[in-house]
Amino acid sequence: PPVSPFAIAFDAERLTLSPEGPTLTRRMSDLEGLFLDQSAWAESAAGDNPVVYTVTSSPVPEINRELPQSITTIFPGATAGELWMTKGHQHPDHQGEIYLALKGRGGLLMFDGERVEWLDMTPGTIGYIPPGWAHRSVNTGDEPYAFLAVYPGGAGHDYGWVLTHGMGSRAYLDASGSVDLRPYAG
Ligand code: PA5
Numbered sequence: 007p008p009v010s011p012f013a014i015a016f017d018a019e020r021l022t023l024s025p026e027g028p029t030l031t032r033r034m035s036d037l038e039g040l041f042l043d044q045s046a047w048a049e050s051a052a053g054d055n056p057v058v059y060t061v062t063s064s065p066v067p068e069i070n071r072e073l074p075q076s077i078t079t080i081f082p083g084a085t086a087g088e089l090w091m092t093k094g095h096q097h098p099d100h101q102g103e104i105y106l107a108l109k110g111r112g113g114l115l116m117f118d119g120e121r122v123e124w125l126d127m128t129p130g131t132i133g134y135i136p137p138g139w140a141h142r143s144v145n146t147g148d149e150p151y152a153f154l155a156v157y158p159g160g161a162g163h164d165y166g167w168v169l170t171h172g173m174g175s176r177a178y179l180d181a182s183g184s185v186d187l188r189p190y191a192g
């Protein structure tokens with residue numbers, strides 16, 4: 007049965023939802039095969055295995071016609087220079103999605119298999135992910151980067167697509183601290 011109308015109290019400082027649904031914690035060990043430098047990844051995953059990001063969801067089910075929301079918080083860091091990021095995924099049925107940047111500085115990297123797009127995300131930026139574009143978020147700053155996602159409940163997450171096709175680019179910082187997008191490779 008559909009969810010009844012309800013309000014969520016969002017604490018913009020603490021980035022919490024009330025009521026809230028499940029929270030997911032992704033540590034370095036959960037990001038296998040994603041960073042270019044696999045030995046740097048393995049060392050970190052086998053070492054202190056830091057939390058790279060968390061995803062807190064609203065209590066809306068991930069089923070067709072519902073419109074769930076989540077808040078992702080990516081911690082600042084880099085692995086062999088490659089900025090900390092989400093795993094990235096494609097939606098199996100190519101449904102669209104919107105992100106709203108809340109805190110910190112980040113980027114929204116999108117790839118449709120041929121074209122790459124990068125959106126700078128700072129608090130107040132709405133990033134639109136069109137149907138058929140795989141998407142990955144990156145922390146480009148030195149504090150946590152957080153954003154709200156709103157997505158069709160039936161969108162799903164195809165993580166294998168990114169392992170097969172990549173994301174088109176990888177994000178680093180250059181000497182002046184600007185984002186340096188490099189060809190995906192590896
Ligand atoms: O729905 C989304 O696209 C986001 O909520 C992501 O799932 C979230 O940012 C975590 O990224 P990923 O699912 O690629 O690990």
Ligand code: NI
Nearest residue numbers: 097103141157
């Ligand atoms: Ni998505």
